[in-house]
Amino acid sequence: MLKYQQIAEEIEKYIEENALQQGDKLPVLETLMTHFEVSKSTITKSLDLLEKKGVVFQVRGSGIFVRRHKRKGYISLLSNQGFKKDLEDYKITSEVIELEVRKPTQEAAHNLNISLDDEVYYVKRVRYIQEQTLCLEESYYNKSIVPYLNNEIVTESIFNYIKEGLGLKVGFSDIYLHMDKLSEEEAAYLGLENGAPKLLVESIFHLTNGQPFNFSKVTYNYQQSQFFIQANSHFS
Amino acid sequence: MLKYQQIAEEIEKYIEENALQQGDKLPVLETLMTHFEVSKSTITKSLDLLEKKGVVFQVRGSGIFVRRHKRKGYISLLSNQGFKKDLEDYKITSEVIELEVRKPTQEAAHNLNISLDDEVYYVKRVRYIQEQTLCLEESYYNKSIVPYLNNEIVTESIFNYIKEGLGLKVGFSDIYLHMDKLSEEEAAYLGLENGAPKLLVESIFHLTNGQPFNFSKVTYNYQQSQFFIQANSHFS
């Protein structure tokens, strides 16, 4: 593991273990440099990483401070990792409705940047939180990148398998949100009434080399789901 | 303006003007270094900035590539700048319902980190897109940071005034999303039926020094609003 990642982890662990609160001040750069025995730029890189993750914020001329959000039970829209981490205090389970190799829909082909003749793994599942329905998920995996899936993998964490099992490196993702009313079928899966509020989250996940490998459409139960984002100001 | 920001802007402009598409390759680092006559780290810093903004992605051993999203008419949840930029092809207007100095609600006081005895500017407005209702916004500004607002400012871009007029520097923000059904009052303002789907977006905006100066609750018209996020993978 790289130095700056290692250091970032240690600083994050330090914040966690000492239960530091928003606004608490970290040691100054000079101190961190000598403590970790690295150059200034390396420490800076670690802190930039933590800043991107929303763990700290840096104020020129003043110091480095802890950033926290106060609310619990929210799903991070940025985490890229499913919500296992955000909701680790809750019991999350999955029921697989469908799993098969098929041709992509036009929409899926377009978003995955493949032809209608290529093959995809289609996965449909309902996810539960504390025995309540959380969401209905339809997902398309480019089969030339993810050549094999089975029921066991799909019941557990698919992304974990992709990273650990296949050794693929997940890069960036594009996420689109829409609101609407639930269709009869969706309402049935989620145990809600027809026409209830619906949040549809469409995501396109790419490998680090820019290739899209997954397109998914997730319909959330409006009673069980709330989301958060920590935004930074790199905007002019 | 700093070198690396300047360079980032020029690269972005170059991409824009030449209408480069997702996956198009930019010149290699060496070329960029000599062209802009700066060191490698400066170019790297520019590219890291563009990567954060979702404009490019870098692949080790391969190159620097353009990143684009395909869909138009979506509001960026990360832009921190209202949606003026995302929806610049559309006509956005505001109607101010209420504007006054008052004591904060408990909720506002908590989120702004002030006491119930402190004062806030309370702003309530409806925003329109192409003559259709887009959202209903309730916003609380810490008066000790934003000491004055008037109808004119509030009808235009409040954030612009805060930055240009007051010289404040806007930093990070925390954003929370909830779904629900519209109340009767909300439905009336938005011209929708009672009980229609509701997306509530709560945001807390901070200055670069970490001080929260605005807490806002925005209720969107589900028929007019869709959102997007470009996420990066700085997550282990």
Added chain:
DNA sequence: CAGTGGTCTAGACCACTAT
């Protein structure tokens, strides 16, 4: 004006990709 973070450089060396 002392303290603290940010920018920028020049260069050595490392790690991944594509051929």
Added chain:
DNA sequence: TAGTGGTCTAGACCACTGG
């Protein structure tokens, strides 16, 4: 294995904050 991006260093100098 050549090409390309990523890490890391040591140090000079700049810019902002706060007493």
